[in-house]
Amino acid sequence: MSEEPRHVPVLLGRIVELLAPALGPTPDDPQPVFVDCTTGLGGHSAALLDACPAARLIGLDRDPEALAEATRRLSRYGDRVRLIRAVYDELPEVLADAGLSTVRAILFDLGLSSLQIDRAERGFAYAVDAPLDMRMGQDQPLTAADVLNTYDVAELTRILRVYGEERFADRIARRIVTERTTEPFTTSARLVTLLQRAIPAKSAKTGGHPAKRTFQALRIEVNAELAALEAALPAAVTALAPGGRIAVLAYHSLEDRMVKRTFAAGATDRAPRGLPVVPDELRPELTLLTRGAERPEPAEVELNPRAASARLRAAMKIERSELGGTKPGGATGGSQGMGEKAA
Structure with a gap:
């Protein structure tokens, strides 16, 4: 086992600034619940629990090592x-099991956790030779090696x-299929x-490490990440x-475009144009x-290079009055009891 990973939560202060206003106690909801759909090593969750002493956390993660x-x-x-232990597209079932109808805040920190990147045996990093695994949950049947050795061109x-x-997707795919006839792919x-x-040297100089995009694609395929996110975002709203x-x-950009479209x-209202009164x-x-997508400041990226693409x-x-109007401001009511702590 490698040494304990250095855990630097991305945009930590901004996440707290954005979510904390919804996590103050109210007479109707004295212990507001928030959900961290990608708990990882718990950095964002810990900061929110510190900033909001009345709040309680339901933390999800598919990776048993991260949960431990x-x-x-x-x-x-x-x-x-x-x-x-759950994938974020299981959010409705998790909340139902906890006896919750609604929660006051939800966080997604997509992609890989520090633990997954830093433990070479997981196979996510292209900088070290490791088994081509890339599963976020070790009970998943499909590995990166399975994809490379069984998918057609x-x-x-x-x-x-x-x-x-x-x-250069087609060129890479053809070379993979040709080389695996000699020997299956097993390590990175x-x-x-x-x-x-396979990637021309001129392109490699300007496009980052030549393995970066292929490893990202394999990880997304192995873990069905985009399909899970597509289901999870509207459920979270x-x-x-x-x-x-x-x-x-x-x-x-694939994740960000999906988030942008959902938000x-x-x-946007869904009423036909010209309707004199828009139904609630x-x-x-x-x-x-946020105005568009916010990015980390250069100082944060310098301290934590993994934040660069965030x-x-x-x-x-939106809150609405009983008469159908909107109300400004923070959260009110909604979440029920969370039940007993799970191990």
């Missing part, structure tokens, strides 16, 4: 914390082009060597209490809290 580490790090908060080209935005070093040879807030940290749709159910349900978007669920 988060359990240790968050143990000082006692029964304010409940950690559950068309399937490999598709995932490299769509998930990795790789210009051989794949990295193939990629260095639905789960917010009036005045509740959601923040999403994305690390590549933009929620912030057709009015916008979200107010955008894009942050946030929104608030």
